[in-house]
Amino acid sequence: MTFQSPGSKLALSHKHDWLILLLLAVIDGLLNLIEPFHRYVGENMMTNLMFPFKKDTIPMWGVPIYSIFIPIFIFIAFYFARRDMYDLHHATLGLLFSSLITGVITDCIKDAVGRPRPNFFQRCFPDKIPVYDKDTGDVLCTGIKAVIKEGYKSFPSGHTSWSFAGLGFLSWYLSGKIRVFDRRGHIGKLCLVLLPLLIAALVGITRVDDYWHHWTDVFAGGIIGLTVSTICYLLLFPLPTQPHGTYSCC
Template identity: 65%
Template sequence: MHRREEEASVQASSVQGGSSSSTRPADAPAERAFPIRSHGAGVARSHAYDWVALLLLVAVDGLLNVIEPFHRFVGAGMMTDLRYPMKSNTVPLWAVPIVAVIGPVIIFTAVYIRKRNVYDLHHAVLGILFSVLITGVITDAIKDAVGRPRPNFFWRCFPDGKGVFDKVTTGAICHGDPSVIKEGHKSFPSGHTSWSFAGLGFLSWYLAGKIAVFDRRGHVAKLCVVLAPLLVAAMVAISRVDDYWHHWQDVFTGAILGMTIASVCYLQFFPAPSHKEGFWPHAHPGNISERRKNSESQVQGTREPLDAMETGRGGQ
């Protein structure tokens, strides 16, 4: 259904803006404008189901944050590794969406202002939202199922420093704030880390496509631009260990999870940065037209040998 709507959009765009060049260099994408005013509503309508899916992901993630996580057994002997001090977050929770989503969207918007291409803006925003929300749902589902205690669990369980344990099982009998204890069972994997890599990892892919980092010309400066968002995500991950909110395994798994989802979501909406059409999204009219021409040429190339074979048979 999306394919038919996108092809219809290509035809409508051709009528509105006239014909464009049939061939263009890989590093010089068409400069034809597709502004929000004339094309935005149509692009959004063609992905209405995707926006509904985003809302469902928000609802699911909200539910996962409400339910009680699995309370893993914590014995007296385990408290030695869970007695790290309670520290405030170096990167507050509210800062993560700003760094991982709002920051990249500002960059997407800057590209739109320069290129006036709503296809690129829409798919970049939709892609990064899918990346962080899918990552958030998976992360929170695993947190609730695993229930791993944080490195500072002792002080969450016994804020007065007086440990109380069952005489038979030696299990901790917590008397701290229930909400603080609940949060103490959500160590694995790191949400700060997975979100950061989901958003900033998507941004790295996006920048790689826009500046043609894999053009085989050896520009290391381009590579530095692409790696910069990943460095920011890595610093967020390191802060979680430094603050004693997570074990190193938590942030390592969160980074792998976030980067994997970011890669899948980016490639769902955009070609690989090394591809000749890697500048614009799959749904861009220029890319759709080029794929259609390639398909028609392949069909024609197959038809000619078949016609020759039929002619040969007829001559016999």
């Protein structure tokens, strides 16, 4: 007779959900290998695509740290305070679903749209000597292939959508845990709940400031991430207006 902890039993009861998460991760990885659609870029279209090619203020490897690992750390802190394995499991599951579903949606749209980034000119022509097809007028890029590939993936902003997916879910979670809607008027609670959304918004702003995205890319990314995080939270938790913002059993 084998012993199973409550956490492992709970995970096994949701094994299909964890397998779907794995499948989503594989799909998202494959989407990043696909060559995006190369939208036509004529010489007269380069005016808004000649911004400096700068380094990211927030590198892509940093996104999972603040949008996934920090929220999970907060979930664990609530677990030690309340010893609610059901809450920890569902919060982690919901966060990962929110992030991976958002990632798949974002990368599908990126590959299908193929919108050039604001710094496309320097990606395409690192020597700053433009070359265009004599027949079609389309660009004939002379830069590094991988850099050019990323240059066609402006819409929507992945940094922004992932940020709002993870931090948006965290905002929902905190609003339930600290009972921000208890009608007692604690403005400090509201500020705490809005903080993750502010951080996500600031991440989006850096994408415009770095000239990696147009403002419409960031706006669309925020809508996608916030929408998915809301749906994923409400699939696993009651509205934050309910007592404690969590279920009491499995």
